[in-house]
Amino acid sequence: MSVVIFTLLRLAPGDIVDILFSTAGYVSQDEKTAIMKELGIDRPYWVQYLDWLRQILTGDLGKSYRYDQPAWQIIRPLVPVTLELAALSTLFAVLIGVPTGVISAVRQDTTLDYLLRVFSLAGLSMPAFWLGMVIILGLVTWFAWIPPLSYVSPFQDAKLHAVQFLLPSLAVGYRSSALIMRITRSSLLEVMREDYIRTAWAKGQTGRVVIWRHALKNAMLPVVTVIGIEFAFLIGGLVVTETVFNLPGVARFLVQAILWRDYPIVQNLVMFIAIVVILSNLLVDMLYGVLDPRVRYGG
């Protein structure tokens, strides 16, 4: 993993020194070499790579080339913003995706089913950043109100903070709900054909109990898997959404760091994202045992 990230970054033409000086006009070669030496990027790649590995293992995330600060100090305040956005978006995705999926499955092949499927596929097709822009534009046009342009902390103004986070999460959540909706639909359709569901109907249970209590419980397993996978997509979606809504999160910062070729920051952020994705997949695996006693591990 780390090798891949490291190599990809070093492929880039141009480096931080060129970018730092591009605004300063002419700079002598001597000065450039001195700075490269100070930043440690004059050394062979493999030395830089081993150095980075050692830093990760010791919990030291290196220094940002651009800000001249330890990378971790810059990243840390950004993490809660992104986690809050990701959590809210996932919540919206589930709140939109599961009910529409259930309705669509129950009313299979009716007009309502088609409408809901088109609705969810439309969500999958719209770029998240565009949806965000349209939401902002709508607010401005109809309510003559612009969401705050800079980050509002929940301790300053809890209500404004909530509004500021709800809108982007809704944009990202709608997009993610599409996949959840489709999986809920197909998984529920499959479960509904099982014998025990027929038994439940035969017992004279009402439709609501059969669907929500008996069927959905077993249909949730693939849905949970998808929510785990969605998490990776979601972070991708946040990259642009944070940019559009101007929220100081990890994802927006990643874009800036890439543009600056600030290797320590980019390396660590990408590594961080990869770890979050792996952890979320692990969490999903562990949830299986809770949801379905049949796959509980080792007794």
Added chain:
Amino acid sequence: MRFVRKKPLGAAGGFLMLLMLLTALFAEVLQTHDPIATDATATLASVSAEHWLGTDHLGRDIYSRIVHGARVSLVVGVASTLLGSVLGGIIGLLSGYIGGTTDLVTQRVLDILQGLPLLVLALVMSAALGPAVHNVIVAISIPIIPRAARVIRSSVLSIREMQYIEAARALGVRHLRIAFRHILPNTIGPFIVLCTAQLGSAILVEATLSFLGLGVPEPYPSWGRMLSVSAAEYAQKAPHLVMFPGIAISLAVFGSNLLGDALRDTLDPRLRGS
């Protein structure tokens, strides 16, 4: 015709894709203005008979730019999808056919690549390669490789055990020939499904990269970049700057998603009815 009746949504998707293809092919015929010509006398013009979809902050005709943008989107989308799918397909074919340690190692490497969000990977790649059309194509194709390899590998695994493969081996046919002549053609169904499904996300990633300034460079009119340069600043004065390119992207991706779904249902019997 049966396809149209049985899969109305798929047919609608096919129609949208056909429309996009025709627009891309005949962009010069369909344009009303030069897509890159600026006009200082008509900046941020609203929708009118002269400028069907208005103009941007440099007075460039939005309609003509969208028409030409279809070409950029389609070329980048199709090229990166094909590149990624073919490379991934070959990796999947060999990995599945050879099996053993090769397969194991390949799968772990692909796991790593797939652990990263598609957009993050494409973002890092396109930044690493620099802004140019062919670099954007490569950057978008890389995240597609592991997906394609997975799909092709799983279908190779089942084909490999078929009797006609055993027969070919008994006749003394060489391994490479078996892999490419006897197995490959039978993976074409899943391959087509894979390509249409990935096309939508490739178009979307292109738009996003261009929006962030890491995609297709000037002077090519790209839908994604049309949203970034102009939209943010002038959105209030000229909402059409935001609306039309976004609608174009959404329709293109929507079309390929619909078509991909319908093709999957038709060509992949395992998923039929689900």
